[in-house]
Amino acid sequence: MRLGSPRAIVLTAVLILWAALPVWAADTSIVVLAPTATDDRLEPSRQAVAFWNDRLDELGVDAELTEPVVVVDSPVARELENYARQVATRAVGLPGGAFEPAPPAALTDLDGDIIVLLSRQDIMSFTWPMPRVSPPRYFVVVRAVRGPYRNDAMVSRHVVAHELGHALGLDHNAEPHTLMCGPCQPLTAVPDATGFLPLTDGDRARLRGLHGRQASSR
Numbered sequence: 350m351r352l353g354s355p356r357a358i359v360l361t362a363v364l365i366l367w368a369a370l371p372v373w374a375a376d377t378s379i380v381v382l383a384p385t386a387t388d389d390r391l392e393p394s395r396q397a398v399a400f401w402n403d404r405l406d407e408l409g410v411d412a413e414l415t416e417p418v419v420v421v422d423s424p425v426a427r428e429l430e431n432y433a434r435q436v437a438t439r440a441v442g443l444p445g446g447a448f449e450p451a452p453p454a455a456l457t458d459l460d461g462d463i464i465v466l467l468s469r470q471d472i473m474s475f476t477w478p479m480p481r482v483s484p485p486r487y488f489v490v491v492r493a494v495r496g497p498y499r500n501d502a503m504v505s506r507h508v509v510a511h512e513l514g515h516a517l518g519l520d521h522n523a524e525p526h527t528l529m530c531g532p533c534q535p536l537t538a539v540p541d542a543t544g545f546l547p548l549t550d551g552d553r554a555r556l557r558g559l560h561g562r563q564a565s566s567r
């Protein structure tokens with residue numbers, strides 16, 4: 350086939366699309382950086398990881414989050430806090446792309462697929478894909494909550510679970526009472542039997558599509 354024929358162009362486009370689809374590692378490792386060993390977001394973070402492993406198990410996909418490695422008072426925390434503030438003050442809704450500046454080595458040198466910073470700052474919680482990295486790696490920032498919700502483990506574990514949902518490939522949905530809501534109505538949302546806000550059928554289908562694929566290709 351002559352290169353440049355319409356058919357060749359279509360095939361090329363399909364190949365590029367295929368190459369662009371992220372492929373997750375079956376075991377996704379997590380490092381949690383905490384300001385102190387008694388941080389009240391640590392146990393909720395573990396609960397959020399357990400929640401996701403239960404859901405992934407139910408879905409029958411070959412993916413698992415490993416037991417989080419907790420690093421207390423890390424020497425790189427200050428640099429990560431600075432980077433977190435930079436990202437949070439830019440357009441957080443925009444995905445990282447080809448023009449995204451490289452994250453600091455202090456972040457990328459950490460040995461984990463998902464780096465969770467339990468921040469000292471009262472900034473927006475977010476999940477940020479590290480640019481040009483395959484398999485995907487994510488920087489998850491969990492805000493220091495001040496005000497009436499401070500120390501509320503229920504809020505913390507939902508924030509962490511929601512952000513880990515993004516790191517597993519989920520987007521927001523329009524249902525305001527679900528885990529991956531955006532926008533949300535948290536005051537009237539009710540957890541289901543899992544103790545967490547529910548996933549939608551769309552969330553489950555996407556998780557199967559993203560994480561079930563590698564199981565069949567191995």
Ligand SMILES: [Zn+2]
Nearest residue numbers: 511515521531
């Ligand atoms: Zn979100």
